[in-house]
Amino acid sequence: MYQEKINAYFDTPEARETLVKAIARLVKINSVRGEAQPGKPFGEGPAAALAEGLALAGEWGFQTENVENYVGTADLNDKETRLHILGHLDVVGEGKGWDTDPYTCVEKDGMLYGRGVSDDKGPVVCALMAMKAVKDLGLPVNANVKLVMGTDEESGSSDIAYYYSKHPYAPYSFTPDADFPVINIEKGHYHPDFGKTWAAETVLPRVTELTGGFRFNVVPPEAQCVVAGLTAADVKPHADAVTNQTRTPFTLTEEKDGVHIHCAGKNAHAASPDDGINAICALLTLLARLPLADCESTRALQALHTLFPFGDTRGAALGIAQSDEESGPLTLNFALLTVTDTGFTGKFDVRFPLCANEDNCKKACEASFAHYGIAVTGDENMTTVHCVPSDSPLVQTLLRCYETYTGTTNAKPLAIGGGTYVHDIPGGVACGCQFPGFDPKMHAPNEQASIDLLLTSCKIFTQAIVELCQ
Numbered sequence: 001m002y003q004e005k006i007n008a009y010f011d012t013p014e015a016r017e018t019l020v021k022a023i024a025r026l027v028k029i030n031s032v033r034g035e036a037q038p039g040k041p042f043g044e045g046p047a048a049a050l051a052e053g054l055a056l057a058g059e060w061g062f063q064t065e066n067v068e069n070y071v072g073t074a075d076l077n078d079k080e081t082r083l084h085i086l087g088h089l090d091v092v093g094e095g096k097g098w099d100t101d102p103y104t105c106v107e108k109d110g111m112l113y114g115r116g117v118s119d120d121k122g123p124v125v126c127a128l129m130a131m132k133a134v135k136d137l138g139l140p141v142n143a144n145v146k147l148v149m150g151t152d153e154e155s156g157s158s159d160i161a162y163y164y165s166k167h168p169y170a171p172y173s174f175t176p177d178a179d180f181p182v183i184n185i186e187k188g189h190y191h192p193d194f195g196k197t198w199a200a201e202t203v204l205p206r207v208t209e210l211t212g213g214f215r216f217n218v219v220p221p222e223a224q225c226v227v228a229g230l231t232a233a234d235v236k237p238h239a240d241a242v243t244n245q246t247r248t249p250f251t252l253t254e255e256k257d258g259v260h261i262h263c264a265g266k267n268a269h270a271a272s273p274d275d276g277i278n279a280i281c282a283l284l285t286l287l288a289r290l291p292l293a294d295c296e297s298t299r300a301l302q303a304l305h306t307l308f309p310f311g312d313t314r315g316a317a318l319g320i321a322q323s324d325e326e327s328g329p330l331t332l333n334f335a336l337l338t339v340t341d342t343g344f345t346g347k348f349d350v351r352f353p354l355c356a357n358e359d360n361c362k363k364a365c366e367a368s369f370a371h372y373g374i375a376v377t378g379d380e381n382m383t384t385v386h387c388v389p390s391d392s393p394l395v396q397t398l399l400r401c402y403e404t405y406t407g408t409t410n411a412k413p414l415a416i417g418g419g420t421y422v423h424d425i426p427g428g429v430a431c432g433c434q435f436p437g438f439d440p441k442m443h444a445p446n447e448q449a450s451i452d453l454l455l456t457s458c459k460i461f462t463q464a465i466v467e468l469c470q
């Protein structure tokens with residue numbers, strides 16, 4: 001019912017200019033986490049960006065508070081707080097490959113370019129603009145909105161952990177640091193360490209060493225091993241056959257200690273393992289075809305190949321595949337593997353849906369491992385799924401506001417394997433500012449935002465504030 005007023009407010013050159021100028025002020029400050037300083041837990045950059053964010057909020061007439069340079073807050077009014085909007089002013093490093101200066105907000109053809117325009121400085125300004133619109137338009141609210149501007153989202157979110165250790169949660173919280181329309185489910189995490197040991201062996205041919213992966217939440221882009229007792233010519237036909245199946249190139253080099261095999265896959269976030277190509281699983285596929293001696297290391301590698309076959313990103317072979325309508329399938333990334341002369345250690349990263357539990361996930365996995373003498377050695381607990389019911393007032397309101405200003409119907413909440421800023425906040429959801437079909441190139445060179453879409457985000461947030469705080 002305030003749609004016309006809100007549209008009229010934001011569909012002006014003035015609103016556009018205010019938005020762009022505010023974002024530019026924040027982008028100008030390199031706020032990558034640095035060395036902690038006295039009173040600046042995340043270094044100079046994040047503290048400077050926070051000071052600028054608070055200055056902006058102050059200029060727009062909001063009461064602000066700097067909470068020890070962990071977060072800063074801006075209040076819509078002095079009534080009881082009903083809604084927290086959480087954004088962050090720290091950014092990831094700029095990296096290489098930019099066409100423009102990453103710390104200058106450049107406007108071109110309706111787009112903004114610069115580090116943070118989408119993640120998350122632009123969305124923070126959208127939220128603040130929405131609060132400004134509520135105030136400027138005199139829209140009726142009987143509760144407070146507190147914008148919480150964090151400064152450590154990209155390095156572990158210790159900023160809001162600190163803040164909430166001293167301040168209460170709000171009845172409603174959302175973070176514009178992810179996707180529209182609304183993310184109401186963030187899957188649970190299960191990433192145990194596992195392994196097996198054996199006595200050193202001498203029989204040939206055998207794998208004498210293997211390493212793959214570098215971080216458990218990344219699909220391993222590389223894996224390599226040494227096979228003693230075989231030549232490159234022995235391995236080549238098998239490598240070619242496996243490449244046909246997996247699209248992973250193998251590089252074979254013959255050295256004194258045997259043939260060195262390198263496998264190149266493609267990295268991706270563990271929350272979406274289908275986007276990557278798992279080099280460890282591809283290498284195991286090749287090793288399973290080679291005429292290796294029957295010994296402990298060979299049997300272990302075969303077991304791992306059986307439990308983690310190439311392409312199985314759902315945990316089917318491990319016996320934990322499952323899915324439910326609300327939160328989607330369990331996903332699995334076999335992330336790390338090290339084999340030495342006397343054993344192996346490995347780690348996978350599972351993101352599990354609501355239907356998963358100790359019995360059908362953790363215990364089922366441990367039983368599959370036990371069959372091959374593999375033991376879980378650490379990090380063995382499942383976390384919980386972060387879920388805000390799709391029929392809750394917060395989710396329903398945000399969906400409706402999204403539909404109103406995008407002209408879409410039937411917007412559905414999303415379940416993701418990753419975690420957002422509200423992962424540990426009871427009742428919190430993610431909402432915006434990434435629209436379906438638009439790639440903002442977050443964390444990459446040439447990060448971008450569409451000014452029109454940012455303005456649409458402002459409208460959605462304005463309406464959401466009014467509806468949630470009426």
Ligand SMILES: [Zn+2]
Pocket residue numbers: 088119120153177
């Ligand atoms: Zn972010």
